[in-house]
Amino acid sequence: MKKVTLNNGVEMPALGLGTFRSKDENAYNAVLHAIKSGYRLIDTAAIYGNEEEVGRAIRDSGVKREDLFITTKLWWADHGYLSAKKALKKSLKRLGLDYVDLYLIHWPKDYSDNKDSYQAMEDLYFEGYTRAIGVSNFSFHHLEHLLEDAEIVPQVNQVETHLYLQNYKLQEFCMKRGIYLEAYAPLMSNEIKTLLQDETVSKIAKKHGKTNPQIALRFLNQREIVAIPKSENAQRIEENFAIFDFELDDEDMKELFSLNKAKKTFPDPDNFLI
Numbered sequence: 001m002k003k004v005t006l007n008n009g010v011e012m013p014a015l016g017l018g019t020f021r022s023k024d025e026n027a028y029n030a031v032l033h034a035i036k037s038g039y040r041l042i043d044t045a046a047i048y049g050n051e052e053e054v055g056r057a058i059r060d061s062g063v064k065r066e067d068l069f070i071t072t073k074l075w076w077a078d079h080g081y082l083s084a085k086k087a088l089k090k091s092l093k094r095l096g097l098d099y100v101d102l103y104l105i106h107w108p109k110d111y112s113d114n115k116d117s118y119q120a121m122e123d124l125y126f127e128g129y130t131r132a133i134g135v136s137n138f139s140f141h142h143l144e145h146l147l148e149d150a151e152i153v154p155q156v157n158q159v160e161t162h163l164y165l166q167n168y169k170l171q172e173f174c175m176k177r178g179i180y181l182e183a184y185a186p187l188m189s190n191e192i193k194t195l196l197q198d199e200t201v202s203k204i205a206k207k208h209g210k211t212n213p214q215i216a217l218r219f220l221n222q223r224e225i226v227a228i229p230k231s232e233n234a235q236r237i238e239e240n241f242a243i244f245d246f247e248l249d250d251e252d253m254k255e256l257f258s259l260n261k262a263k264k265t266f267p268d269p270d271n272f273l274i
């Protein structure tokens, strides 16, 4: 499995399974099947309500804990130093784990809330409850403010990124500071149909004998972006993982870059209200 190295030396698999909207036995079965198919990175969050099922699948997979990379996230309502510290411990209890590999602030709040939560995450990191820390849905200004006080440069920024929202400027900004960009909704989430019907992607998929989702994921992989496609379907879980046996050439990449429309399917982090 291809891996990337985060700014603290921790290795993170280059592709993982997302679990947003996966519930109960569907979440359990998806995670178990993914791990049996070779996935080693699983992305969950306290708000997904599936940490217990994810944890159970991890235990039942028979794969050693140290060979897996588990991400969970601090929910918006749990911002603040003490709440953040408690929140990770509750997530660990639900997961049945002693530590996670990556803990992220799920959505930014006010700068002062972000700072307090992040300080708690730094302490959780020093105490060994997480091997890496980071943020999610942070844009330039959130990162700039956070970096003013941060003792640890976030290892990851997880943001919506796909063929229609390529975030190349945000990626450049992050890379310069040692922050790894991770793509959520890499298949455009609920708008997957748009990806499946895109003519340029279909043409490139046909050329390589691959599917449109595989082209979308390979594009991110060649841009050095970690992607976490979600599927609950065994065949599609395997399909999304089969992207390491072909390469997009310069012409393909140029055409795929031209599809960028800065089109978001999730809320704007500056207008995220519960």
Ligand SMILES: NC(=O)c1ccc[n+]([C@@H]2O[C@H](COP(=O)([O-])OP(=O)(O)OC[C@H]3O[C@@H](n4cnc5c(N)ncnc54)[C@H](OP(=O)(O)O)[C@@H]3O)[C@@H](O)[C@H]2O)c1
Pocket (backbone or CB within 6 Å): 017, 018, 019, 020, 021, 043, 044, 106, 136, 137, 158, 159, 183, 184, 185, 186, 187, 188, 189, 190, 192, 213, 228, 229, 230, 231, 232, 233, 236, 237, 239, 240, 266
């Ligand atoms: N940090 C954040 O704020 C945030 C926000 C959103 C998501 N995330 C994370 O990122 C992960 C991925 O994002 P997402 O779940 O929103 O969207 P996504 O992975 O872009 O797309 C998932 C959708 O595509 C379908 N699908 C998956 N593989 C397919 C394939 N090969 N062919 C056809 N359809 C396919 C899935 O249906 P089936 O299940 O039926 O296959 C599902 O409807 C999440 O699960 C979550 O872990 C994080």
